[in-house]
Amino acid sequence: MADRGTPAEEIDTSRPHPARMYDYFLGGKDNYEVDRSAAHRIMETAPEVLVSVRENRSFMNRAVRFLVHNGIRQILDIGTGLPTSPNVHEIAHSIAPDVRVAYVDNDPIVNVHANALMAGKGVGHTSIVMADLHDPQAVLDHPGVRKVIDFDQPVGLSLVAIVHFIADAQDPWGVVATLRDALPAGSYLVLSHTANDIHPDRTEAEAVYNSSTAALKLRTHAEILRFFDGFELVEPGLVQVPFWRPDGEPAHDARAVGYYGGVGRL
Numbered sequence: 001m002a003d004r005g006t007p008a009e010e011i012d013t014s015r016p017h018p019a020r021m022y023d024y025f026l027g028g029k030d031n032y033e034v035d036r037s038a039a040h041r042i043m044e045t046a047p048e049v050l051v052s053v054r055e056n057r058s059f060m061n062r063a064v065r066f067l068v069h070n071g072i073r074q075i076l077d078i079g080t081g082l083p084t085s086p087n088v089h090e091i092a093h094s095i096a097p098d099v100r101v102a103y104v105d106n107d108p109i110v111n112v113h114a115n116a117l118m119a120g121k122g123v124g125h126t127s128i129v130m131a132d133l134h135d136p137q138a139v140l141d142h143p144g145v146r147k148v149i150d151f152d153q154p155v156g157l158s159l160v161a162i163v164h165f166i167a168d169a170q171d172p173w174g175v176v177a178t179l180r181d182a183l184p185a186g187s188y189l190v191l192s193h194t195a196n197d198i199h200p201d202r203t204e205a206e207a208v209y210n211s212s213t214a215a216l217k218l219r220t221h222a223e224i225l226r227f228f229d230g231f232e233l234v235e236p237g238l239v240q241v242p243f244w245r246p247d248g249e250p251a252h253d254a255r256a257v258g259y260y261g262g263v264g265r266l
């Protein structure tokens with residue numbers, strides 16, 4: 001496993017990887033047997049996981065559109081995941097082609113696939129950076145981030161389904177605060193996070209992730225709300241992701257979704 005702050009350089013197929021499990025949940029093909037088997041263990045004990053990841057992805061889509069419609073022209077997306085269309089830059093560019101996006105992830109397989117995607121046409125002003133959120137200052141200082149993001153202009157910081165991979169002992173609130181303190185006024189935080197107060201017992205799901213390359217820490221609404229300290233939450237606040245500014249009527253199973261999400265303005 002990578003040291004904290006140092007992304008792994010090799011693709012490890014001996015243990016499940018969250019990015020590849022998430023890809024499998026979303027119906028992707030960039031995963032191995034070890035990931036699929038872990039994913040099935042989670043689906044058995046937390047059957048809402050499929051609707052949850054789909055709705056989380058949809059929340060990300062609506063939140064990125066919100067940022068761009070509110071004038072944001074640069075997005076720092078940490079915990080990018082394997083490319084799943086539409087990706088952040090595709091959503092942003094469908095509204096404003098001049099939006100710059102810096103993608104950050106610590107999983108080498110994400111790097112390989114994202115670089116291949118970047119080689120495609122029409123992805124101008126976009127970079128992919130290998131860095132670890134456990135060391136937020138290293139993310140902020142990374143030349144690949146600095147090349148794309150001007151920290152004197154408002155930034156859309158996207159932490160979608162990633163902060164739950166930071167244990168309490170690693171001070172995730174301090175990590176988010178370090179990022180916040182680097183952003184100018186008018187910036188936004190988009191954050192979603194798995195919850196432990198929607199379904200009574202998700203110990204088994206946490207145990208599966210604990211055998212993977214990144215342990216998972218589910219949190220309460222109050223704990224997740226603290227990530228927005230210093231930000232002003234936009235309506236409707238921190239809610240189960242299908243209820244954050246839905247495009248239409250939320251799906252019938254929306255209440256089962258195990259993620260909270262919100263958007264805050266600095």
Ligand SMILES: C[S@@+](CC[C@H](N)C(=O)[O-])C[C@H]1O[C@@H](n2cnc3c(N)ncnc32)[C@H](O)[C@@H]1O
Nearest residue numbers: 019022079080081105106107132133160161165
């Ligand atoms: C569940 S996926 C989320 C993907 C995307 N943000 C979304 O919501 O659709 C989480 C991603 O965070 C990455 N990740 C986990 N821990 C990380 C860390 N400490 N630093 C950087 N990336 C991390 C994983 O490799 C994975 O690609």
